[in-house]
Amino acid sequence: MKRDKMSNEFKVDEKGLTTDGYHVLPRRSVGAMYIGNVIILAIMSAIVYVVYAYSSQYYEVPGTYNVLMMIAYALIAAYLALGPLVYYARYRYRIDGDRIDIRKGILVISHTVVPIERVHQLEVARGPINNLFRLADVTITTAGGIASIQYLEIPVAEDIADSLNAFINDVMRKRE
Amino acid sequence: MNGEDRAGPASEAAPRFEQIPADEEFIQHPIKVAEGVLQSVIVSAAIVFWSYFSIMDADEAIVEKYSLYISAAIFLSIVCIMTWVAYWRWRRTTIKFGDNELTVLRDTVFKKQTRISYSKIASTNVNCGIINRITNTSRLMININSSVKAFSPELTLTFSTEVSDRIRANLSQKMYKNNVIPADEPDTPSIVTITKTDVVLHGLLSQPTGSAIFGIIMFFFGIYQMITTTGDFASGIVAISLALFSYVVPVVAMIFHYFNYKIYRAGDTIYISHGFIRTYHKSFKVSKINAVRIRSPLIPRLIKRYMLDAEVVGLAASDGDNSSNRSPLLCPMKDRGTIEKVMSAIVPEFVYDVEMKNQPKEAAKPIFIRATIWSLIFAVAAFLFYDTMMNLPETEGFSMEYVAAAAISVSGVMVAGLFVNGVMSRRIVQYGRGEDKFTFLVGVVDRKITTMSFDKVQMAEVEGGPLSRPYGLARCKISLLSSVGSQNIRSGYFDAEELEAISEEVVARIKDGRYDYRKYI
Numbered sequence: 001m002k003r004d005k006m007s008n009e010f011k012v013d014e015k016g017l018t019t020d021g022y023h024v025l026p027r028r029s030v031g032a033m034y035i036g037n038v039i040i041l042a043i044m045s046a047i048v049y050v051v052y053a054y055s056s057q058y059y060e061v062p063g064t065y066n067v068l069m070m071i072a073y074a075l076i077a078a079y080l081a082l083g084p085l086v087y088y089a090r091y092r093y094r095i096d097g098d099r100i101d102i103r104k105g106i107l108v109i110s111h112t113v114v115p116i117e118r119v120h121q122l123e124v125a126r127g128p129i130n131n132l133f134r135l136a137d138v139t140i141t142t143a144g145g146i147a148s149i150q151y152l153e154i155p156v157a158e159d160i161a162d163s164l165n166a167f168i169n170d171v172m173r174k175r176e
Numbered sequence: 177m178n179g180e181d182r183a184g185p186a187s188e189a190a191p192r193f194e195q196i197p198a199d200e201e202f203i204q205h206p207i208k209v210a211e212g213v214l215q216s217v218i219v220s221a222a223i224v225f226w227s228y229f230s231i232m233d234a235d236e237a238i239v240e241k242y243s244l245y246i247s248a249a250i251f252l253s254i255v256c257i258m259t260w261v262a263y264w265r266w267r268r269t270t271i272k273f274g275d276n277e278l279t280v281l282r283d284t285v286f287k288k289q290t291r292i293s294y295s296k297i298a299s300t301n302v303n304c305g306i307i308n309r310i311t312n313t314s315r316l317m318i319n320i321n322s323s324v325k326a327f328s329p330e331l332t333l334t335f336s337t338e339v340s341d342r343i344r345a346n347l348s349q350k351m352y353k354n355n356v357i358p359a360d361e362p363d364t365p366s367i368v369t370i371t372k373t374d375v376v377l378h379g380l381l382s383q384p385t386g387s388a389i390f391g392i393i394m395f396f397f398g399i400y401q402m403i404t405t406t407g408d409f410a411s412g413i414v415a416i417s418l419a420l421f422s423y424v425v426p427v428v429a430m431i432f433h434y435f436n437y438k439i440y441r442a443g444d445t446i447y448i449s450h451g452f453i454r455t456y457h458k459s460f461k462v463s464k465i466n467a468v469r470i471r472s473p474l475i476p477r478l479i480k481r482y483m484l485d486a487e488v489v490g491l492a493a494s495d496g497d498n499s500s501n502r503s504p505l506l507c508p509m510k511d512r513g514t515i516e517k518v519m520s521a522i523v524p525e526f527v528y529d530v531e532m533k534n535q536p537k538e539a540a541k542p543i544f545i546r547a548t549i550w551s552l553i554f555a556v557a558a559f560l561f562y563d564t565m566m567n568l569p570e571t572e573g574f575s576m577e578y579v580a581a582a583a584i585s586v587s588g589v590m591v592a593g594l595f596v597n598g599v600m601s602r603r604i605v606q607y608g609r610g611e612d613k614f615t616f617l618v619g620v621v622d623r624k625i626t627t628m629s630f631d632k633v634q635m636a637e638v639e640g641g642p643l644s645r646p647y648g649l650a651r652c653k654i655s656l657l658s659s660v661g662s663q664n665i666r667s668g669y670f671d672a673e674e675l676e677a678i679s680e681e682v683v684a685r686i687k688d689g690r691y692d693y694r695k696y697i
Contacts, residue, residue, distance in 0.1 A: 062563060068556075099683045108641040113679035117686045117693075118634045143489075144634025144655035144662045175693065 022092035022103065029091075029151030032133040033084035041080050048073050079106070093149050095160060100140060102149055118142040119168055122161045126154070140164070193342040195349075202271040202343070207311045208334040212262035213255065214307075220254035271333065273346060278318075280331060292330060294350045296320045298464050298489055301329070302340055302457040314340045318347075348445065348459065364447075366438040368507055368518045378508035379431035381476040382483055383423060385621050388475060391423025434508055441522050448504055458504060463696045464488050466632040466656045467665065468506070468526040470515060470625040477623060481509040484519060487658040503658070526627045530608035530615055539669035540602050542643035547598025551591045558587030597621065605668030607675075612690070614678060616654075616667045626665050631691045632656055636679035640672055650675055 012018055048069065055061045083106050092103040100114040121141040130136055136157035138149045149160065228247040268283045276295075282288040301317045308314050314337045317329035335343065383391075398415030405412065435452035441462075449457045467487040476482070484507040507518040520527050535543070565580040597620045606617040615627045635655035644650060650672035654665045667675065685691040 060567075062567065064563070065560065068560075098687050099679075105639075108639050109645065110637050110639045111676065112635065112637040113683065114635050115633075115679075115683050115686050117691075142634040142655065143657045145664070147635060 018092055020094065022094045022101070025088055025091050025151050026135070026153050027088075028133045029135060030084050030088045032129050032135055032151055033087060035129045035132070037080040037084060041077060044073070044076060091151070095164070100147065100149075100164075102147060112147050114140055114142060114147050116164065116167055117171065118144070119164060122164050122168075124157045124161045193345040196273045196343065196346045198272070198274050200272070202273075202335070202339070204266060204269065204271075204334050205311070205313045205336050205339075206266065207307065207313050209259070209262045209266045211307065211334065212265070213259050216258035216262070217255055220251055220258070224248075224251040224254070273343070273350070275350075278347075280333075290331065292318065292320060294347070297347070297351050299458060299460040300344050300347050300351075301459070302344060302455075304337075304451075304455045306453065308334075312337050316340045316343060344457075344459075351461075364440050364442070367440050367521045368510070368514060370434075370437040370508055372435070374508055374510065375434050375437060376431055377481070378434060378483065379427045381479075381481060381509055382430060382471075382473065383426055385474040387422050387426070388473070391419045394422065395419035434505065437505075437508055439506060439518075439522060446504075446506075446522060448506075460488050460504070462523060462525055465523060465526070466658060467626050467628045468519065468523050469503075469627070470519075471623070473622040476509055480511055482512050482515045483507060483509050484515050486523065487656060487663065489657040526613065526629070528610040528613050528627075530610050530613075532606040532608040532615065532617060533670070535602055535605050535607075535668045535670060536649070538647035539644075539649055540599075541647060542641070542649060542669055543598050543602050545643050547595045550598070551595045554587065554594060555591050558583065558591070561587075601668060607667055607670050609678075612685075616665055618666065618668060628654060628656065628665065630678070630682050630685055631696065633678070633682045634662070636682065638672060638675045638679075644669055648672055652678060654678070 012024055017023065052066070052069070055065075086106045087104065090103065090105055090109060092101075094101040095116075098116055100112075100116060100119075102110075102112045102114075104110060119140055119142055123139040123141070124136050125139060126136045130151070134154055135151050136154045138152060138157050138160050140147045140149070149157075152160070224247050227250060228243060265282065265284055270281050270283075272279045272281075277291050277293045280288075280290040297318060297320055299319045301319070302314045303317060304314045313334055316331075316333045316335060318331040318333070320330045333340075333343075394415045398412045398419060400412075401415060402409050402412035432452040432454075433456075434450045436455075437448075437450040439446065439448045441447070444462050445459055446462060447457070447459045449455065465486045465488050469485050469487070470482050471485065472482045483505065485503045485505050488504055506522055507515055510518070516527075561583050562580050565583060600620045604617070604620050604623075606615075608615045608617075612631070613627055613629050615625060617623070617625045633654055634657060637653040637655075638650045639653065640650040648671060649669045651669055652667040652675040654667075656663055656665065
């Protein structure tokens with residue numbers, strides 16, 4: 001019964017919410033992830049090419065090395081090609097009165113819970129790729145670490161940051 | 177060792193120090209000027225030394241002739257300016273201790289007013305170096321509750337020892353709202369007797385197993401190299417230096433650091449003092465402890481020795497405090513019985529009845545597969561290294577076959593070690609949960625038993641990988657405030673629902689009011 005229980009929690013109904021009421025990412029987030037991965041792949045390809053060209057020119061590199069390097073390259077390329085689709089399909093977040101839940105992952109699926117009472121600071125950030133797709137990340141800082149909700153539509157990200165900020169300020173006022 | 181005994185000696189003692197009125201203004205000890213100038217002298221000497229040689233290289237003969245005078249003039253000018261700046265800053269910096277906050281006012285060209293509310297202070301520590309001992313002064317360090325400022329004190333003030341003790345005692349009174357001054361009584365006995373032998377053993381055995389083994393191997397390798405190599409001692413010296421820096425220096429530093437160790441608790445405050453050349457006096461509230469940890473690296477565990485430390489934010493006890501010494505040590509290496517007695521006496525808040533659970537049987541599969549994968553990766557890397565070594569051209573007097581054989585032996589031990597480590601972790605790693613606390617036991621080689629309060633969890637993350645998810649298993653990462661800012665504490669493989677229950681409990685306690693922030697101020 002427990003088999004793949006965590007994965008089943010990521011199934012989405014026709015309203016775009018999971019049975020537990022989690023939100024999903026906008027579809028265009030996949031495009032942003034792909035652009036990022038293409039840049040990573042381009043940098044990685046350049047490094048592999050330079051290493052291969054340099055080593056074969058100056059050293060007698062055994063064939064095994066090249067085969068292992070190509071296998072590693074192919075695995076990483078496949079991960080970058082398939083990753084965004086899996087990441088998008090599994091990414092879920094939920095914010096209620098007490099906590100922020102984030103479920104995400106490609107191979108390793110993680111479930112992060114941040115009690116809102118522990119939130120110290122909120123930040124909405126947009127890089128050039130996210131800007132291109134009108135997306136933003138919300139970074140949540142607690143005293144013990146940082147969590148982030150990525151690839152949100154800009155108004156959604158700002159709403160989340162505003163409502164959480166208002167909540168934190170309210171808590172602080174009550175404590176004073 | 178019950179609660180009344182604990183709080184007894186210090187809290188019942190008559191106050192030794194006068195109260196500080198809110199309008200009393202303090203100025204630091206003049207040695208502060210010397211401290212500031214000394215640092216400037218060292219920096220400026222280095223600059224002038226460099227500039228002296230630059231001038232010497234100049235083409236103009238006249239410049240070369242007067243290079244010594246020019247350098248001396250530059251040096252004296254810098255020292256004079258820095259002395260004047262240090263004096264001016266010292267003279268114009270005043271400290272006041274109000275009813276709710278302390279204020280440091282620096283009325284120089286760059287005006288600065290620092291206000292620190294007593295409720296935000298995490299700890300007040302006293303640190304005495306050689307200069308302080310000669311001049312009968314001490315450096316009072318005030319730390320606040322902040323992960324950002326975990327590495328250095330918020331304020332470092334130099335006073336005569338008497339003034340420093342008076343301020344610290346008054347701060348304790350203001351911070352902890354006691355009617356008596358729980359002073360750092362020199363006559364209060366330590367909860368646990370730590371002999372010089374204990375400190376030496378602690379220094380020798382408390383190093384991580386990896387550093388200890390590396391240091392010992394390098395030491396013997398260096399000696400072997402120096403005996404067998406004629407004329408060229410370079411490789412032997414390098415190996416012995418590595419042994420010194422990876423093991424011997426940390427051991428000696430640890431022995432000096434924890435010499436004359438003493439710990440006691442007065443009310444809700446824990447007092448720790450230690451140090452041989454530089455002495456440390458730390459105090460912090462029990463409510464500021466985020467986790468308590470029993471540690472035992474492999475070698476001390478073989479002789480049944482353990483140590484106890486705590487994660488407390490804002491406890492920097494010196495400007496250049498070694499990061500490995502940041503977590504306050506509650507008890508150096510002792511037997512398990514003594515460690516548990518000290519834990520009950522010093523931090524009974526972290527003692528609870530708990531039934532520790534081993535990882536479930538299903539965990540054996542992901543652990544086994546994981547160990548196999550890592551062993552295989554290491555074996556492939558070792559094979560590639562061996563292959564490369566064997567293909568390198570022969571160097572006169574140096575056989576690659578020996579290097580390759582050594583590499584194969586080390587790799588074989590590593591592959592077997594990784595595999596055994598993975599398999600053994602199944603029955604060693606444990607998790608236990610009580611009403612308001614929970615415990616993770618991890619580490620096949622260097623064991624750590626960490627007890628945490630649900631109320632101190634900042635964030636919890638449950639991770640299930642492709643090997644563990646099919647069995648409903650996951651691992652948990654708990655984020656806490658710690659002595660180095662923040663720290664993640666990881667569990668082994670347990671039922672995912674059981675680990676999810678940790679964050680559920682954290683949120684539930686906040687929601688129903690069992691978590692009361694006022695208890696932790």
